[in-house]
Amino acid sequence: MPDGMNFRWLGAAGVELEYGGERLLVDPYLSRVPFRYIFFGRPHPNRELVLRHLSPARTVLITHPHFDHLMDVPTVCRDLGATAYGSSNASVLLLAHGISYSKIQIIHPGNNFQEGPFSVEVFSGEHNRIAGIIPHTGRLPKQLNPPLKLSDFRMDCMYSYRVSAGGQSVLLWNTPSPEGAPAADVLVITASRRPEAWRSVVAKVKPKAVILIHWDDFFSPLERPLRPMLAPPRLGERLIRWMDPHEFARGWVTTFPEGRIYIPDIFQSVEINSNR
Numbered sequence: 019m020p021d022g023m024n025f026r027w028l029g030a031a032g033v034e035l036e037y038g039g040e041r042l043l044v045d046p047y048l049s050r051v052p053f054r055y056i057f058f059g060r061p062h063p064n065r066e067l068v069l070r071h072l073s074p075a076r077t078v079l080i081t082h083p084h085f086d087h088l089m090d091v092p093t094v095c096r097d098l099g100a101t102a103y104g105s106s107n108a109s110v111l112l113l114a115h116g117i118s119y120s121k122i123q124i125i126h127p128g129n130n131f132q133e134g135p136f137s138v139e140v141f142s143g144e145h146n147r148i149a150g151i152i153p154h155t156g157r158l159p160k161q162l163n164p165p166l167k168l169s170d171f172r173m174d175c176m177y178s179y180r181v182s183a184g185g186q187s188v189l190l191w192n193t194p195s196p197e198g199a200p201a202a203d204v205l206v207i208t209a210s211r212r213p214e215a216w217r218s219v220v221a222k223v224k225p226k227a228v229i230l231i232h233w234d235d236f237f238s239p240l241e242r243p244l245r246p247m248l249a250p251p252r253l254g255e256r257l258i259r260w261m262d263p264h265e266f267a268r269g270w271v272t273t274f275p276e277g278r279i280y281i282p283d284i285f286q287s288v289e290i291n292s293n294r
């Protein structure tokens with residue numbers, strides 16, 4: 019029997035889970051294109067960077083099709099052999115990038131499937147609002163000729179996932195609502211909400227450990243040291259705030275005195291051992 023699942027954070031919302039030599043990816047985004055592309059131009063994904071840091075993978079799960087979750091998925095399908103699972107918009111965007119139907123599965127909340135050693139369950143998620151709105155949402159443009167504008171990566175819906183292998187489970191949960199949340203050994207969350215917002219989710223999931231991701235400025239390239247992302251504006255708080263993971267961790271420990279929270283180092287593999 020292989021040992022526990024290994025977890026590797028890839029920057030932004032990207033995660034790699036490895037078990038028994040098989041790999042499953044979630045939202046890998048290594049290209050980290052400059053901020054100016056929000057307004058101008060059509061960036062090319064950085065295939066070379068993806069191949070430098072990632073190994074062949076069986077599966078790639080997409081939480082939602084925004085550029086910082088989907089842009090590198092075509093490379094992962096084409097060059098690393100992964101089958102992609104995501105929403106209808108995600109599927110259209112992958113087809114536009116020349117990925118074949120046989121490598122794409124459209125999924126919905128309530129679906130579950132097995133990919134090698136990984137059991138995957140699909141749940142609905144909820145995107146964080148930025149100044150009250152969710153950017154780049156709705157129907158895709160009729161013409162999708164890559165390289166795409168960042169605003170072409172439009173979201174239709176958002177998913178959360180529970181991935182289990184070798185008797186351990188990792189829940190990548192994207193909404194402060196605990197509705198439908200299953201129990202899991204490890205809960206993976208993003209820094210865009212306050213620690214208190216996760217209270218009812220933690221009560222339901224009862225994780226042994228929590229891992230914090232998606233706090234880093236994904237417009238800053240990988241060769242620079244990671245720095246926090248500007249936090250979405252919130253009513254009653256100062257306008258300029260950074261998603262400082264250490265500040266989040268301090269708030270987390272105050273909110274959940276029993277709760278263990280980990281801020282992973284980028285690309286460092288850590289073994290998940292639920293007995294520890």
Ligand SMILES: [Zn+2]
Pocket residue numbers: 082084145
């Ligand atoms: Zn998004």
